[in-house]
Amino acid sequence: MNNNELTQKIYEVSHLEGEFTLRSGQISHEYFDKYLFESHPELLVIIAEKLSEMIPQGTEVLAGLEMGGIPIATALSIRTGIPVVFVRKKAKEYGTCKLAEGIEIRDKNVCIIEDVVTTGGQIKLSANDLRNFGANIKNVICVIERDKKGRENLKNEGLKLLSLFTMEDLKKHL
Template sequence: MTNQLAKEIYEIAHLTGEFTLRSGQVSSEYFDKYLFESDPVILSKVAEELFALLPEGIEVLAGLEMGGIPIATALSLKSNIPAAFVRKKAKEYGTCKLAEGTSIVGKRICVVEDVITTGGQVILSTHDLREAGAIVTDVVCVIERNPEGRSKLEEIGLKVHSLFKMEELLSAGNVR
């Protein structure tokens, strides 16, 4: 199913033009992750495939704001592993939590992200989760856009599990 899923993601989410990425890089190609995350059929297939990538012993799926949240939710439904929803910054009112949902303290966490380019947000969130008492060892993502991101994440002790590398999506889209 993985090749077919790559083709479906490419067809629904691949855009061309000029796009500035979160990293500041400019790209002529862009995957609008919200287009596949908002499609229940494709999101269900993504969760099914990511489930096979989850390491043993994960206690909480930590979906990063905002794109990782629907993926973590779908993956939680598939795996029966509780989810936490991680803000970019702890809210300054109410509970003042960084991670909403299930408790992360002392738990083995797998960060869930949609697209990893440089790994910047995963690095920041992993630091915050570790400061909050979580044991963060792994990250799963749907699209690994650039190997630079993987290298930076491995430098902080994360194992990266990606469903697709950018080249795989592009080649799936070029098969007619």
């Protein structure tokens, strides 16, 4: 499946219309329900194939952010053989009390994996948390870059955003 066919399929499967409040607090009259494309194995396999080509050289660990980044990071890990950690928004308060579940991240080159980036707010928080645990983080990969503000916000935090598609790419199929 080429990129145009993939954008069209993601759009068909995930595009909703109505009034939606985004995590950032912004109101939108359209929404791309990431869980709709993430729950289709055939799409997830193709997305992982395309994203695997974008993983920066030297990446030692993929960090899937709760919740939407987890299935993508898992598919990427299976595709590439790069280990994955699952990053909570907040460390659990029982058991191991971990923020990042999985292998050790200290002194590792970690690439954050996310599904949709709007402002990058949660990515910034998670990147800082992971850095506090000793991870080296410079790169973020996402499926859909919803708003260019996210790219700018992440750049200000020393993070480079690599996106498979922008919102404009998806809107070409309106």
